[in-house]
Amino acid sequence: MMELPHCTERIPGIEADEANSNTVLLIEPFYGGSHKQLLDLLNREILGCVTYTLPAKKWHWRARTSALHFSQTIPRSHGYRVLFASSVLNLAELVALRRDLAGLKKVLYFHENQLIYPVRKQQERDFQYGYNQILSCLVADIVLFNSVYNMESFLKSIDTFLKLIPDHRPRNLVRDIQPKCKVLYFPIKFPVIGTDVHTSNPESENRKLDGEKEGMSSSEHTLHIVWAHRWEHDKGPEIFFDTMYKLADSGVQFKLSVLGETFTDVPDIFAEAKGKLEAYIIDWGYQESKEDFYRILKAADVAVSTAEHEFFGVSMLEAVHCQCYPLCPNKLVYPEILPDECLYRTPQQLFKRLREFCRHPHLVQKKSLKIDIEKYSWNQLKPQYMEILQNGSTCS
Numbered sequence: 001m002m003e004l005p006h007c008t009e010r011i012p013g014i015e016a017d018e019a020n021s022n023t024v025l026l027i028e029p030f031y032g033g034s035h036k037q038l039l040d041l042l043n044r045e046i047l048g049c050v051t052y053t054l055p056a057k058k059w060h061w062r063a064r065t066s067a068l069h070f071s072q073t074i075p076r077s078h079g080y081r082v083l084f085a086s087s088v089l090n091l092a093e094l095v096a097l098r099r100d101l102a103g104l105k106k107v108l109y110f111h112e113n114q115l116i117y118p119v120r121k122q123q124e125r126d127f128q129y130g131y132n133q134i135l136s137c138l139v140a141d142i143v144l145f146n147s148v149y150n151m152e153s154f155l156k157s158i159d160t161f162l163k164l165i166p167d168h169r170p171r172n173l174v175r176d177i178q179p180k181c182k183v184l185y186f187p188i189k190f191p192v193i194g195t196d197v198h199t200s201n202p203e204s205e206n207r208k209l210d211g212e213k214e215g216m217s218s219s220e221h222t223l224h225i226v227w228a229h230r231w232e233h234d235k236g237p238e239i240f241f242d243t244m245y246k247l248a249d250s251g252v253q254f255k256l257s258v259l260g261e262t263f264t265d266v267p268d269i270f271a272e273a274k275g276k277l278e279a280y281i282i283d284w285g286y287q288e289s290k291e292d293f294y295r296i297l298k299a300a301d302v303a304v305s306t307a308e309h310e311f312f313g314v315s316m317l318e319a320v321h322c323q324c325y326p327l328c329p330n331k332l333v334y335p336e337i338l339p340d341e342c343l344y345r346t347p348q349q350l351f352k353r354l355r356e357f358c359r360h361p362h363l364v365q366k367k368s369l370k371i372d373i374e375k376y377s378w379n380q381l382k383p384q385y386m387e388i389l390q391n392g393s394t395c396s
Contacts, residue, residue, distance in 0.1 A: 027085040029066035032056020067093035091136035108140040115157035150311040226300040228259040236306030252358035257283035297322035
């Protein structure tokens with residue numbers, strides 16, 4: 001059975017001229033997780049948007065075939081001026097199939113890049129996904145990345161990646177692509193959290209972690225650890241759960257919340273860990289309500305990442321906002337967004353830090369961090385997004 005497209009039109013007001021002013025075409029082939037979060041935010045906050053999406057499953061097929069799908073479902077009669085799509089879409093294919101879209105201001109947004117996606121062996125890398133992203137950059141007018149790490153790793157990897165082509169390799173692609181590129185952080189609409197936990201300003205520039213959660217004294221407090229990531233291998237669940245097993249074997253007390261979205265194939269480690277760690281688990285699985293998600297983050301003490309593939313880290317910044325102390329690997333995007341004291345170098349170092357926190361929870365509760373989360377907030381970033389999407393501005 002053919003899967004129907006998800007099309008949502010946002011009518012900004014009741015006036016006729018507003019109702020006919022849909023000028024921004026938002027396309028998302030993988031409408032889930034942070035991809036959905038960004039598209040929904042833009043659609044809600046920026047006037048004149050129309051969205052076309054496909055459900056967040058079978059990512060590889062979305063990357064291969066979504067351009068043909070959207071070429072058939074996006075109406076040919078339109079007044080669009082700007083096309084905004086994630087890099088899951090093969091933009092080159094779409095504009096070749098739909099010449100009426102080729103003249104729009106084409107904005108490509110990279111949540112992640114496929115040139116450095118972790119694989120165990122180079123032979124396992126599917127060349128086509130990275131190649132599609134390079135082609136999309138060549139036809140785009142603006143190429144946006146959600147972090148400096150994402151942009152630099154992509155641009156630095158192009159020449160090496162293209163050496164996989166046996167002969168007649170293209171040249172000077174970095175020279176052609178780089179002038180179009182710009183870092184525009186993923187915009188987070190941070191929630192207002194009670195003044196007992198956060199300042200009255202929900203996007204305070206210098207956010208501090210101090211005091212004790214829920215008014216509990218350190219002598220009676222059991223450390224609450226949260227892991228909130230996609231349930232897929234590239235988020236390193238094996239490393240995380242191995243660390244939890246070692247904590248349990250060491251005899252320390254802790255509470256555990258394992259959150260995050262699931263897709264078609266869930267790694268076996270999750271079912272195993274749910275059984276082995278049953279005595280420690282207080283929350284398990286995806287939280288349909290964002291309010292419930294933030295409630296759990298607010299109650300937790302430490303948020304952990306074990307990712308092997310991360311270009312921004314929305315959930316970790318949301319955890320920081322909710323006064324969780326972040327522990328992340330000293331690689332990927334994390335050195336860009338977090339101070340050195342929040343980074344670990346090896347799984348053993350992660351285990352030792354968590355064990356110490358479990359033994360002495362007040363070490364987390366009394367830590368004070370200054371992390372500038374304002375620069376990742378929608379309030380701060382909105383003018384830049386509006387300039388690009390409403391005015392069709394190119395990068396400067």
